[in-house]
Each structure stands twice: as structure tokens, then as C-alpha cells.
Amino acid sequence: SHTAVSAEPPYTTGLTQKEADVIDAFDWGSVPGPVDYYRATAVRDGLRGLSHARGRMDAASAASLLAGGGIIHDHSGTVLPAAVPAAPILLQIAEKGCSGVQEAALELIANALDFRPWPGFVRTRGQVRLCCAIADHVHARAPALARFGDRSRRLLRAAREHWRVDVEEIHTEGTDTLVFGTMAGSLPVVPQAAELHFGGSVAGVSTLTMEYPAVEDHAQVCVRLTSTKLSKTHSGARLCNASCGG
Structure with a gap:
């Protein structure tokens, strides 16, 4: 008689099937990127391989695809736009994978934040800088x-x-505007230049200073925009660091 052997489950890191299906369902070819450097198949195969990985060797093999024209181009030190939609998937994989998988996934995202964007591919379609869009995913999962x-x-x-x-x-307040909102990340005490994102447009703010800092992450703050007038219709807008890479 033959002993039945159960098939290996398709995903071994603990991703739900719905989470895993996102890798194949997403149209990586629709993401813009520099010709001859961005490889859409490398993103899909790298993420799929990392979600399968059982140890450091598997994780390193998958990470090399993602670093070689998937989400970053390691040799040139550049980040590619695909890093933005790939970031939440990598964070899910990191949370549920073994230590080798965690290290590979987190290093890839950290490099994507540190590397400079490719000329002509600095922002998402929503006009957010790639680094800030990636950081948003990290902020959302910071407690985990x-x-x-x-x-x-x-x-x-x-x-x-x-x-x-x-x-x-x-x-x-006079020629200034006081803005109350919720902070993500850490705003330095010194005055900063900022970008105001509202309705798909981006406007520069020359000087933003902290009036009342947050007492904990993702808490209420008050910032002053010097010599800048905003109307109440700007509620729902977002202020971002203007000195980010680009």
C-alpha cells in the first residue's frame, strides 16, 4: 500500500490565502519604472518567493530579485515606484515569517526608504514622494x-x-495659520519646510514650526505655518516633510 503524502501548503509564512493572492492579482506591469531597470516579474516572483521562504537561503534568493530591479536597484542605490505597493505586502511577510525572512523584508523596506528615487519617478500618481508613501505603510504598522x-x-x-x-x-493668527492635526513620524523642533497636499495638488510651505508637540506617536499636535494663509476648506489636507529625497 502507498502512504498518502499531503501537499506542501503554498504559503508557509502564515499569510492568509487572501493576502497571498494579492501578490499575483496585482498588475505589477502597470507600475511605472525606468526601462531596462524595472522588472515587474522580479517583484511578483520575489514577493512570492519570500512568502514561501523557510530560512535564510530562501529569503536571500527572493530578496535578490526584489533588490535587482524589483522594488530597488541595489547597484545604483535607487528606489523604484513598485516599492510603494510592495511595502505593505513585505510588512505582512515580515510579521509572519521566520527570522531570516523578517530580516530580509525589513532590510528591503529600509533600503527603499534610504535610496534616492530614479529621475522622473520621484512621486506616486497621487503626487506623494515615494519615500513618504513607503513610510506611511511603516507608520501604520509601527506597533507590530x-x-x-x-x-x-x-x-x-x-x-x-x-x-x-x-x-x-x-x-x-495674523499672517500665520495654526494647524491642529494628528502627527505620524517625528517633526524636529527646528523650523522646517513642508509640502501641503490637498486635492491631488502640492503646494510649498516655507516655514513650519511646532507649537505644541505630540506626547506620543499618532497624537494631536499644533503647528504654525509662518506667513501662510489656509482656509478652513483645507481640513483633510496633509502636511509632509519637504526635505525628503527627490
Whole structure:
């Protein structure tokens, strides 16, 4: 008689089938990227391989695809637009994978934050800088990532530099505007240049200073926009770090 052998499950890191299906269902070929450098198949195959990986060798093999024209181009030190939709998938894989998979996934995202964008591919279709869009995914999963300790410390530290303020209330004070909102990341005490994102457009703000800092992550803050007038219709806008790479 023959002993039945059960088939190996398609995904071994703990991703749900719905999460895993996103890798194949997403149209990676529709993401823009520099010709001869961006390889859509490398994103799909790299993410799929990392979600299968059982150890460091498997993880390194999958990561090499993602680093060789998938989400970054390691040799030139550039980040590619596909890093933005790939980031939440990599974070899911990191949360559920073995230590080798976690390290590979987190290093890829950290490199994507650190590397410069390719000329002509600096922003998403929504006009957000690639680094800030990637950092948004990290901010959203920061509590879970903090549990990894040293493995995630570099990534969390890098993401905090890509701060944003989600505008909730606006008050005019002379020629300035006071903005109350929710902070993600860490805004330095010194005055900063900022970008105001609203309705798909981007406007520059020359000087933003912290009036009342947040007492914890993702908490209420008040910032002053010097010599800048905003109307109450800007509630729902977003302020971002203007000094990010680009």
C-alpha cells in the first residue's frame, strides 16, 4: 500500500490565502519604472518567493530579485515606484515569517526608504514622494514592528524622518495659520519646510514650526505655518516633510 503524502501548503509564512493572492492579482506591469531597470516579474516572483521562504537561503534568493530591479536597484542605490505597493505586502511577510525572512523584508523596506528615487519617478500618481508613501505603510504598522526589537529599529528610525500631519482644524493668527492635526513620524523642533497636499495638488510651505508637540506617536499636535494663509476648506489636507529625497 502507498502512504498518502499531503501537499506542501503554498504559503508557509502564515499569510492568509487572501493576502497571498494579492501578490499575483496585482498588475505589477502597470507600475511605472525606468526601462531596462524595472522588472515587474522580479517583484511578483520575489514577493512570492519570500512568502514561501523557510530560512535564510530562501529569503536571500527572493530578496535578490526584489533588490535587482524589483522594488530597488541595489547597484545604483535607487528606489523604484513598485516599492510603494510592495511595502505593505513585505510588512505582512515580515510579521509572519521566520527570522531570516523578517530580516530580509525589513532590510528591503529600509533600503527603499534610504535610496534616492530614479529621475522622473520621484512621486506616486497621487503626487506623494515615494519615500513618504513607503513610510506611511511603516507608520501604520509601527506597533507590530516594534515587537521585533533590534531587527526593526533601523526601519522605524528611518520612517520617523518622513513625518506627516493630517490636518483637522485650521485657525488664522495674523499672517500665520495654526494647524491642529494628528502627527505620524517625528517633526524636529527646528523650523522646517513642508509640502501641503490637498486635492491631488502640492503646494510649498516655507516655514513650519511646532507649537505644541505630540506626547506620543499618532497624537494631536499644533503647528504654525509662518506667513501662510489656509482656509478652513483645507481640513483633510496633509502636511509632509519637504526635505525628503527627490
